[in-house]
Amino acid sequence: MALLGVLTPFVWDASATPPTATAATGTQSSSTFGAAAAGEQSGPWAEDGYRPRPGQWQPYVLAPTGRTVKPVSVLSADPRGGEIKGDPKAALGGGDSPVRLVSKGDRTLSPLLTLDFGKNVGGTVKVRVSGASETPPELHVCFSESQLYAAFDPEDNNGQAAHAPGCDTANIWNGYPGVPYTYDNDSHTLEIDPANLPATLTDTQLRGAFRYATLFLDGEGWVDVDGVSLDFGAVPKAENPAAYDGWFLSSDNELNKIWYAGAYTVQLNTWMSNTAKKWPYEPGEADHADAQVPHADPNEAVIFDGGKRDRIVWQGDLAVQAPVAYLSTDDVPAVENSLSSLAAQQLPDGYVPAASLVGQHNQNELRVYGEYVTWFIHNLYTHWLYTGDQEYVERWWPQLTRATAWLEGVRADDPKGLISFQEVGSCGHYGYSDCGHETYINALYARNLEQMARLARVTGHKADASGYASRAAAVKDAINEELWDEETGAYRLSREIPGAYPQDANATAVLTGVADDEQATRALDYLRRNSWGPYGAYTVSPSTPNASIRPFYEPLPSWFETSARLEATDSSGEVDNSALDLMRTFWGHQLSQDPGSTFWEKADPSGNPGIKQFTSLAHGWASGPTVALTTQVLGVQPTGPGYSSYAIVPNTGDLTWAQGEVPTPHGNISASWRAGRDGVVLKATAPSGTVGRLAVPTRGERVSVTLDGRTVWDGSRAVGGARASSDGEFVYVDAVGAGHHVLRSHLG
Template sequence: MLLRIYGIFLLLLLLQVGDTYAQKRSNEIELVSPLTRTYVYPTRVLWSEGNLENVPHLLEKGNGQANLTNTNVAKFKNTSVSRSSVLLDFGKEMNGALEIVTGMWPGGGARNIRVRFGESANEAMAELGEKGATNDHALRDIELALPWLGKNQTGESGFRFARIDFLDKDAELHLREVRVISTIRDIPYEGSFHSSDERLNKIWEVGAYTVHLNMQDYLWDGIKRDRLVWVGDLHPEVATVNAVFGYNDVVPKSLDLARDATPLPGWMCGISTYSMWWIILHHDWYMHHGNLKYLAEQKPYLQGLVKQIVEKVKDGKEDMNGNRFLDWPSSEDPKAIHAGLQALAILSLERAAEISEALHDVDTKKLCEETVAAMRKYVPEHNNSKQAAALLANVDLLDAGKAYDQVLSRGGSQNFSTFYGYYMLEAMAKAGKYEEAMAIINEFWGAMLDLGATTFWEDFNMEWLPNAARIDELVPEGKKDIHGDYGAYCYLGYRHSFCHGWASGPTAWLSEHVLGIQVIEPGSRKFKVRPNLGHLTFVEGTYPTPFGNIWVKHTKLENGKIKSKIKAPKGVKIIR
């Protein structure tokens, strides 16, 4: 009997130890970063001044280690009245820190430098406060000491350019290496897009890379400024994640963060539309990945949020409190905002009804459907706003053809925006204007590439183009600084983010409408494949699903008809 009791006690003790170890192991796993570190060396010295020797050596790849030979070092020599400085170009926008490896200067001791980061060359040359240059969210202007025969890291931020100023008087500084420690998720690009239009191909790639950089611990909107989870901004980003990377836990992690940080009756980020986007995002995520258990975890919050939205609808008209916001370019147009809020309230409640049906929540589904029925009896004015007209068309409150003819076609890419441009493109597709939409993508997003961009920007305006200098060169006299001289609202001048995930819409749009691959059943079990080539002679690409990648190739024949080859993984049904 005693042996039996002892045996049970020992078993319980082992189970407890096992549970403790498992919990400890779980905590350890949670602390493992999903990010990898890669070293990136400068591609060119864009500018320098002062007494410098062997600066081109900084372009050579090293081993990150100081040594006693003190060969192959760049030397900065200051007098009592002159300083030595250099501006380095790392070739592309990155999220990361700067690592500097030092040599053996005479006399030993620390040396002091100043580092300035820039998403454009001129931002890296600016003083704090000059044309909006700021240390908000990430430090871009820092003074620090460097050790003799050692190395130091500074940052992190989003940047492509770094200026280093040697600050000490009558002293020498030896640098063996200057490199970026880039932090990024090491994940494959499962989705792809290749067509007869190389400019469209590049735009697809740059949109994908823009979002990839923002997939840090959470899905940010910007890697320099706005290193935050902005829920509305997530919608085009998540569309790009679905089209390029497939499932990634950064999405549910970010959606859960927004939910947990916003107890009802709060609005996410203080903005009613952003809580609506949260509902729409969960619907889209479920359609692509089909995790019903995860969807069920949202049920209590969803029920409360639906009631909160419905309470703000009076006689079929939205009357939302909080910050009434669509995007920045429309932010001073209350009529457009009202129309947009009406459309988004309808869309979010329709998506909530579909979610509720999947969760067998009859009461919430009924509440959504009754409210939507009342809201559809009222059609607000779009006030010639492309944002408002697009949203109204996308929920069928306005005929898409009329929206295009009356508003979206006026002025081409004039009054487009990097965020809501995605929904304008969606409305153009709904109107069957695929060729026109591709022309807008080439003109509007392509213009940023023409200016040297390697990622897409927080905002862009075609009116900024005349006489604008490239961002990868110092602005010549008589030219406009498109970074420092423009911008508005919270993104004036150099505060303007040049890597903003909400600008990636063309990547998702090209996959969905040109490759023609659209999910139509939860869990990616059924897709519609209907290509729209416009001027293209061919397009080929892949789209990720939980079962593997769909591959398509569409070729335009001499008679104008499209020949399609489609390969789908087992478990995925294709409707043509």
């Protein structure tokens, strides 16, 4: 939206598509953003038809290079019942004279000056005030992640505009969709001392995620403003937030932007552990984010679920956020602090609460989410796999065994051997309300048991490993016996609701190895035919007869489906782009909307944020493509603890090349591949202390393969003593030592 005239009323069409991060107007006011600075006229975030160039990944980074960030433009200047004197762009700083905001009454008559930071940011706002009336009005700052839910018109956000104009809703329950907004608990007040002006006023409270900041006044008087900035508070331990340890780049500009938006989303959720939100607020209480996460190290950061809200640590969100952190910023301390804080909350019977117990709201949900106990086990296993920190796993081994025992105790109540959380009252679910024997929950548990079997072997509990492994097989058998619908070719939601075939059930059955190759193919085909909509993949088919199971777009199971499609075996030779198409459709849609730089908590069937103004638009569990693009498209995955062994198995799809680096405890692994008419060339460099499996796709053709110029596969068998094999989809070469290697396939 262009800068409005100084005395032109604010006009905004709520039906219009919000501008993206590339549509900001005005002058560039800060050099602290990385090469992807909003307001730039070239580069991947601003240039139509931008073509990625090998090695040029830094222009995609959205994080700032320093801690001072300035707005890039004035979005709007609306005098309403007051006046705006001077050029509103003076608020961007660097001008010869300030802009004067004049109020002739309370906040309902105040002028509104809205500044655009060009992308989602977070921290504490600073406003330079050069002068004010003898008795100045209160100066407030309102925040919003998008224009769509910035409350400017009286009906916006259930009446929020009358109390906090320009804000979206970050606090529970005042202003939750469908709940009247009755008092201002979202704007922040900056105290003006007229005897000490000019002065830079610093907000006493942070705001975790916003793109737009609106200045307004409460009371008669005037205030002169000649600069606004932000102390960027996310990733507090990083001297340079834009200095990534890992990176990804490919021939597809949109997929590249998706990778970096995911990484930045997790960065915007990484804060010091004493900046949580303690809910519920008392009526009239102002916004604040200054609670300590229980059991977390107060000197270290944690990773919250969302920057705006909830601002607590959640088990399920960490399942996505932790791998993103490992693969981009390598922020292992923040992951460990988060995991430890949750592990320390375990209850005596083994149940692990889903989220940080900050405030009464979270205490009230103490035993709601049985599903998240499975994520607790998964997260500690994943941490061991990526970091190789066996000491950390051994520290929490008693908690792992008790959590597994709690889940097993729930399963033991079912004669068919499946978990249901009905009797223990822990049926909370991210997507739908079902206390039945779900495919999704039981598939996650089967994976937990396999993970525990592997951990038992390395922690000195080998005698327990076989028991975990045998129970895993039993759970998988029970899922296939009870929940696979052979006629439909898909997994049922649950035993109790057999007529629904949701996304999470079918994707996790593939990912966890519950489904065999034929079942995986049929299940994913069912989802593609029945559950895809204009903005991505629905949680359940719109044709589902059960009226209580409504379709919408959810990023967590959409990541499951994306990953399952990349993992599913296909030796037909046909290039399967369904996973890349899903990324481009669902996550690409989010980047085409406000704030155009981070990913959403959820979306409704119309493609809008799923819980309206309350939706977090920088929500870490939506960052799954960052993981999939590195581990499954570039193809670099740990197979042994801390990448002591690793695999590089690229999924090329319709891409012509990809490259990147992955941080490991031994040093970075570098990988690149290029697909051409004659085959695929994979180049890899790995540090000492690692051993790898390298692979190239066959695309259904007979291929010969060379490693460092020596033939290791002649089209049908290994030669020259090489440890090479093929499953029809790839040719693999094992026991590849440290150093630089080139694996090349040759068609014909």
